[in-house]
Amino acid sequence: MSQIDGLPPLRDVIATHGLSARKALGQNFLLDLNLTARIARIAGDLSATDVLEVGPGPGGLTRGLLAEGARRVLAVEKDARCLPALVDIAQAYPGQLQVIEGDALEVDPLAHLTPPIAVCANLPYNVGTELLIRWLTPPQWPPVWRSLTLMFQKEVAERIVAQPGSKAYGRLAILAQWRCDARIALTLPPEAFTPPPKVSSAVVHLTALPAPRFDAQPAVLERIVAAAFNQRRKMLRSGLKALAPDIEDRLLAAGIKPTERAEQVPLEAFCALARQFET
Numbered sequence: 568m569s570q571i572d573g574l575p576p577l578r579d580v581i582a583t584h585g586l587s588a589r590k591a592l593g594q595n596f597l598l599d600l601n602l603t604a605r606i607a608r609i610a611g612d613l614s615a616t617d618v619l620e621v622g623p624g625p626g627g628l629t630r631g632l633l634a635e636g637a638r639r640v641l642a643v644e645k646d647a648r649c650l651p652a653l654v655d656i657a658q659a660y661p662g663q664l665q666v667i668e669g670d671a672l673e674v675d676p677l678a679h680l681t682p683p684i685a686v687c688a689n690l691p692y693n694v695g696t697e698l699l700i701r702w703l704t705p706p707q708w709p710p711v712w713r714s715l716t717l718m719f720q721k722e723v724a725e726r727i728v729a730q731p732g733s734k735a736y737g738r739l740a741i742l743a744q745w746r747c748d749a750r751i752a753l754t755l756p757p758e759a760f761t762p763p764p765k766v767s768s769a770v771v772h773l774t775a776l777p778a779p780r781f782d783a784q785p786a787v788l789e790r791i792v793a794a795a796f797n798q799r800r801k802m803l804r805s806g807l808k809a810l811a812p813d814i815e816d817r818l819l820a821a822g823i824k825p826t827e828r829a830e831q832v833p834l835e836a837f838c839a840l841a842r843q844f845e846t
């Protein structure tokens with residue numbers, strides 16, 4: 568029995584239910600329940616919060632979240648083999664765990680939860696960035712979720728928190744930092760997972776700001792940033808020429824040198840440029 572919840576250790580759960588890890592589903596499991604409880608704590612006090620977990624697998628992080636007092640966890644898992652293990656957890660925490668079998672890219676589980684909502688997940692690497700971008704670009708801001716506590720490959724985590732002037736700085740940094748506080752809360756070596764992935768991982772904690780840091784229309788900002796970093800080695804006056812024939816004037820009006828490259832331009836300046844395109 569484990570110390571955090573009296574349920575069997577995760578190694579036994581995996582053996583009992585035959586959960587051999589599948590690479591195609593990004594299955595790198597966390598088996599240390601002290602570690603999963605620590606990740607749950609990064610999300611903050613969850614006692615009055617509904618939590619969405621994507622990809623619970625054998626349930627290590629799910630158990631961490633429930634043991635740390637989450638009001639309710641809704642878990643979306645694509646691999647049907649994991650469901651019996653999750654039923655055992657649901658029985659240990661009556662009324663607190665609901666599991667949806669499905670693809671997190673196709674169902675919209677946030678609609679099933681009651682605010683305040685936190686998202687906490689050891690994400691499958693193959694869909695992690697796409698899910699993050701969806702959560703960062705909802706139709707309305709502030710979004711329904713209050714915070715995201717997400718495991719990524721370390722290199723992706725570094726792109727989320729990157730500052731101008733670094734190679735990691737790009738679209739992901741701007742989308743994340745425009746309307747959220749973002750920090751790397753924990754870095755983990757490959758050996759923390761079973762099986763170990765090839766690279767290190769990191770947990771990023773993002774908190775939604777009530778309003779964007781700087782004014783800009785989301786669709787306009789996204790279009791400019793996508794175009795600018797698509798051609799990141801080019802000077803902005805040529806990289807963005809397709810957006811407007813008078814791009815040099817617009818860059819200057821936003822306080823950006825037309826000879827600069829996207830990598831050097833701070834978030835505030837990208838927002839000022841976006842405002843130059845608004846009618």
Ligand code: SAM
Pocket residue numbers: 592593594595596597598621622623624625626627628629643644645646649669670671672688689690691692694
């Ligand atoms: N949360 C568990 C842990 O920390 O040990 C498992 C994490 S493992 C990195 C990713 C999990 O996401 C696997 O259980 C996998 O089956 C599941 N998964 C993969 N793609 C998914 C998708 N599109 N929708 C929902 N779950 C998915």
